[in-house]
Amino acid sequence: EPEVTQTPSHQVTQMGQEVILRCVPISNHLYFYWYRQILGQKVEFLVSFYNNEISEKSEIFDDQFSVERPDGSNFTLKIRSTKLEDSAMYFCASTRQGINQPQHFGDGTRLSIL
Amino acid sequence: DQQVKQNSPSLSVQEGRISILNCDYTNSMFDYFLWYKKYPAEGPTFLISISSIKDKNEDGRFTVFLNKSAKHLSLHIVPSQPGDSAVYFCAASEGSSNTGKLIFGQGTTLQVKP
Numbered sequence: 001e002p003e004v005t006q007t008p009s010h011q012v013t014q015m016g017q018e019v020i021l022r023c024v025p026i027s028n029h030l031y032f033y034w035y036r037q038i039l040g041q042k043v044e045f046l047v048s049f050y051n052n053e054i055s056e057k058s059e060i061f062d063d064q065f066s067v068e069r070p071d072g073s074n075f076t077l078k079i080r081s082t083k084l085e086d087s088a089m090y091f092c093a094s095t096r097q098g099i100n101q102p103q104h105f106g107d108g109t110r111l112s113i114l
Numbered sequence: 115d116q117q118v119k120q121n122s123p124s125l126s127v128q129e130g131r132i133s134i135l136n137c138d139y140t141n142s143m144f145d146y147f148l149w150y151k152k153y154p155a156e157g158p159t160f161l162i163s164i165s166s167i168k169d170k171n172e173d174g175r176f177t178v179f180l181n182k183s184a185k186h187l188s189l190h191i192v193p194s195q196p197g198d199s200a201v202y203f204c205a206a207s208e209g210s211s212n213t214g215k216l217i218f219g220q221g222t223t224l225q226v227k228p
Contacts, residue, residue: 105159
């Protein structure tokens with residue numbers, strides 16, 4: 001069964017540094033998402049991406065965050081200048097159509113900001 | 115803003131018995147609901163979903179019930195197995211958003227005892 005893959009599984013970064021989290025969505029999917037889960041809290045929506053542009057973003061997704069689909073397979077989340085509060089699990093998800101279909105999640109990247 | 119709530123942080127049941135996990139929502143615009151299962155160090159895995167035009171959906175041992183007037187859904191697992199022990203998240207989305215963004219509950223940890 002096709003899977004969403006995320007790399008790295010764990011990223012440790014100094015505060016203020018840039019970090020790029022990578023995702024390979026399922027190949028025939030068209031809608032892509034990033035979510036995050038701070039330890040002990042809910043899974044929270046960050047951003048959705050379709051047709052090479054952001055379709056919706058949350059309040060969390062400020063100017064420090066950006067997403068890109070640099071080629072036909074990768075989908076990346078960049079945090080320009082990391083803060084301690086960015087420490088969380090980051091999940092990528094994809095789906096073939098945007099609504100009324102289950103999203104398929106990767107296993108996440110644990111981001112630790114020191 | 116807790117639009118999706120799972121009020122029971124944990125549930126323990128005996129193997130072979132029924133597990134019932136509950137979820138409440140406040141946003142009447144939600145029209146698609148999902149349950150995900152999550153093991154430690156893995157991403158959420160889709161289990162079952164239901165559209166607001168239905169009140170029940172069944173898939174093997176898993177059944178989801180939707181009560182729109184009460185803004186309540188539940189997941190029934192019959193019979194429960196030790197391998198079902200995991201964190202269960204309910205999630206909801208609005209069809210009108212066109213992005214499929216999911217709003218998650220806090221999760222319920224299910225323990226199935228042999």
